[in-house]
Amino acid sequence: TRTPVNVTVTGAAGQIGYALLFRIASGHLLGQDVPVKLRLLEIPQGVKAAEGTAMELDDCAFPLLQGIDIFDDPNKGFEGANIGLLVGARPRGPGMERGDLLAANGGIFKPQGKAINDHAADDVKVLVVGNPANTNALIAQAAAPDVPAERFTAMTRLDHNRALSQLSQKTGVPVSEIKKLTIWGNHSATQYPDIFHATVAGKNAAEVVNDEKWLAEDFIPTVAKRGAAIIDARGASSAASAANAAIDHIYSWVNGTPEGDWVSMGIPSDGSYGVPEGLISSFPVTTKDGKYEIVQGLDINEFSRARIDASVKELEEERAAVRELGLI
Ligand code: NAI
Numbered sequence: 001t002r003t004p005v006n007v008t009v010t011g012a013a014g015q016i017g018y019a020l021l022f023r024i025a026s027g028h029l030l031g032q033d034v035p036v037k038l039r040l041l042e043i044p045q046g047v048k049a050a051e052g053t054a055m056e057l058d059d060c061a062f063p064l065l066q067g068i069d070i071f072d073d074p075n076k077g078f079e080g081a082n083i084g085l086l087v088g089a090r091p092r093g094p095g096m097e098r099g100d101l102l103a104a105n106g107g108i109f110k111p112q113g114k115a116i117n118d119h120a121a122d123d124v125k126v127l128v129v130g131n132p133a134n135t136n137a138l139i140a141q142a143a144a145p146d147v148p149a150e151r152f153t154a155m156t157r158l159d160h161n162r163a164l165s166q167l168s169q170k171t172g173v174p175v176s177e178i179k180k181l182t183i184w185g186n187h188s189a190t191q192y193p194d195i196f197h198a199t200v201a202g203k204n205a206a207e208v209v210n211d212e213k214w215l216a217e218d219f220i221p222t223v224a225k226r227g228a229a230i231i232d233a234r235g236a237s238s239a240a241s242a243a244n245a246a247i248d249h250i251y252s253w254v255n256g257t258p259e260g261d262w263v264s265m266g267i268p269s270d271g272s273y274g275v276p277e278g279l280i281s282s283f284p285v286t287t288k289d290g291k292y293e294i295v296q297g298l299d300i301n302e303f304s305r306a307r308i309d310a311s312v313k314e315l316e317e318e319r320a321a322v323r324e325l326g327l328i
Pocket of ligand 1: 091
């Protein structure tokens, strides 16, 4: 029998946590043959609700779930963690400026990065979901100098999945036949969903769509502003779809991408495609044996270049702001 994988989830008592934990425990994060131990990290006020969720997890009698522990101390929560899902974050409150938001999140992600550095397993893989995800990942990474930088990633898979679904609806082709779509840049309204290299039932997606106005005025803003549209409709932010994307992100990273396709991940840039080194920006990646690689050699047209650059500029501004705050 295999040794269980330790999965630490922060913000476990939140709405994404509630949608996420049951799918981890039922084997969707890593695979149906991989036992897991859950380590739930909350703030003290969240512990009781996390205990309630743990009771429900017990009541599912999941065969792969080999234990649940609950913590309010990151040093304990990340002990032995093989996978860290950093979901809990400080939301933007009324009248809060970007600097305040970044500072408040620095107070969460810096100590968590340090706890990962000091206590996680050597093979730890980290996904930051909590917003602003890319820059929170940068903060955690900077606090973990002993962990290889590439282990810190940010989630743009929800954006990727949203784009797949929109393109499927436009073309009438099922998502299973859409490949090589890319989200570039920041997980924010400046993100750029790129269909110029995507294929729809084997044909170039941009040519199948053949409608630049739809691309610029419908597709891109619909994907980029989907989070706000969900809040409008549901009265609460995306939770199950965000949890699903977190599952997809880790599953792809650990188990590999299929031949002839790729996924989008927010990862530290190596300078590819003119994205300054070290920024945690979304790229097209393939994965194999638990490692990812940026897809190289894609031709970036003028339409794409301007949009990638705008999103990357925003990431540079966020990096400058957290530098100024002494968070990295
Ligand atoms: P929520 O407010 O329902 O839950 C957040 C939980 O985190 C709360 O239980 C809170 O007690 C906990 N928490 C706060 N600080 C913590 C800390 N220092 N350590 C451990 N736990 C802590 O929020 P929800 O809906 O679950 O969303 C979580 C985050 O995910 C938000 O930042 C949201 O903006 C982000 N998000 C990101 C998406 C993406 O695509 N990257 C998509 C959707 C949401």
